[in-house]
Amino acid sequence: MRAPFPAVLALLASCVLIASCGSDDTADPISQIMHKPRYTSANSQWSMVVMDANTGQVLETMQPDKLVLTASVRKLYSVATALNVVGADHSFVTPVYSSGVVDSSGKLTGNLILKASGDLTFGGRQKPDGTVDFTDFDHNDARGFGGAILTPEDPLTALNDLAQQVRASGITSVDGDVIIDDRLFDAFRVPNGNVLISPIDINENVIDVTLSPGASAGQAGVLDWRPRTSAMTMQGTSLTTAASSNADILVSGDALNAAPLSCLAAPGCKGTLSSNESLSAPATIPLGYVSPLVGNGLYVSILRVEDPPSFARTAFIDALVRAGVSVSAAAVQPNQTSALPPTQDYASAAQVASFTSMPYSEFAKLVLKVSLNTGANLSLMYQGLAQGVRTVGDALTSERKFLTGTLGLDGTGFNFPTNGSGTPDSQATARTTATLLTAMSRLPVYPVYRDALSILGVDGSLAAVGKNVVGKEHIFVKSGATVANDEMVAMNMAGYIEAKSGRILAYALFVNNAGPITELTDTLEVFDDEAMILGIVYAKY
Secondary structure, X not given: OOOOOOOOOXXXXXXXXXXXOOOOHHHOHHHHHXXXXXXXXXXXXXXXXXXXXXXXXXXXXXOOOOOEEOHHHHHHHHHHHHHHHOOOOOOOEEEEEEEEEEOOOOEEEEEEEEEOOOOOOOOOOEOOOOOEOOOOOOHHHHHHHOOOOOOOXXXXXXXXXXXXXXXXXXXXXXXXXXXXXXXXXXXXXXXXOOEEEOOOOOHHHEEEEXXXXXXXXXXXXXXEEEOOOOOOEEEOOEEEEOOOOOOEOEEEOOOOOOOEEOXXXXXXXXXXXXOOOOOOOOEXXXXXXXXXXXXXXXXXXXXXXXXXXXXXXXXXXXXXXXXXXXXXXXXXXXXXXXXXXXXXXXXXXXXXXXXXXXXXXXXXXXXXXXXXXXXXXXXXXXXXXXXXXXXXHHHHHHHHHHHHHHOOOOHHHEEOOOOOOOOOOOEEOHHHHHHHHXXXXXXXXXXXXXXXXXXXXXXHHHOOOOOOOXXXXXXXXXXXXXXXXXXXXEEEEEEEEEOOOOOEEEEEEEEEOXXXXXXXXXXXXXXXXXXXXXXXXXXXX
16 A cells, blocks of 8 residues: 555446346445445446456456556556566566776776666565565655664675675775666656656665654653664654553654655764654653654654765765775765766676576565565666666656557556656556556466565455455455545555355456545545455355
């Protein structure tokens, strides 16, 4: 689910189910859900298609060919394309090169260059068994959820590894600069949160800021952040208050209420911890604090890194110093891309370190389980790069060619004008989305694709949804939510159902204009209604 609140998080057809139309279609249990007051008063637009994935037979349909906003269901398309074009087993290798001469003392006279590979996790979520780690409340959505559950892995894992390899290669000092070569593709912003998509990602280019209460009322709270680098620090104070009081916490970057942090290439960059009323007032956190939606005892927020190459450069220099490699250049300054050689191809003899990612199958799981926007847009670029293009516009074109050509989707059934993640402008029909899922079910990558989806009421972004739905463990879902101007613009689900009979069903269930939202739990109620519909389909077939 991607439903930041409040910023982001065709009338009803008279006959909902072809097989059950009658004189009183509101007696049908699915129609009863769709005709709840919430939806009738909002004039909600429902679309639905259920197919037998083996035969392609359409079992249920409602407004199947109406283009509607997909929200994050769009990620099913970007991940499907990348799995087929790039491959589930593909790993991303990030090399480090020396550009200069290393003398007998280990001094490199020249530059050390890290060539970004677009590695989504860069070691920061990799568990000991080599699989990806995630939680039901991902840190990228901390501002929307009002908290998060952080994974325990170190976001600096890859940089520490690379730095140790550099030292092991014999380099003890760098008399020159450290440069991030970020020319793999042209960085771009997506309308969904104005997030910058870059070839270099440290902690998915966010800084996690945490606050917990002190030991007793009147004491300062415990402030922390990660990854810890020379690039930034946190300023501001906090106060632990009585258990019966309310939390008043704001983490800001460039300005009050702003998440971006644009100063990372300049010395003295700071994020701010304060109250919501004033940057000069302390934040307050009560004894026994519990995050309202997430339910853990730690306040979590994020600041977005607005200059990923410069941030990565600083973090890499810090790691080099920890590994015993001194660097003459200042740790905090802009990344000097202009000093790179004209070509992105480097002599193999100059390679002094490399880091290999988990396979893309693990990235797909992360993207779909927690609806990671950055990962979906990198997936878009992965398939574009594999087909020889390096701009987002060209990647969207190559994706469309694959979807309509290789997979045979109807080109009029989807429109993805700006991004690979969904909100705010991606559109598709329920029929085309179910057809995509059906086509994927017949390909070798199907098990990876299916297993990357959230299991209703069990894990990922839908762990808290549909808990009481019979057969929920057999319902695989990619959800999507777009919330704007305190309205639920799009609340959608699509995926697979291993039906009670054993049939494999592919489905798309969309509701656009689901009514006003007064609190985040409103979105969960809509998803619960959709989960109930899926449970009915599970039992029926």
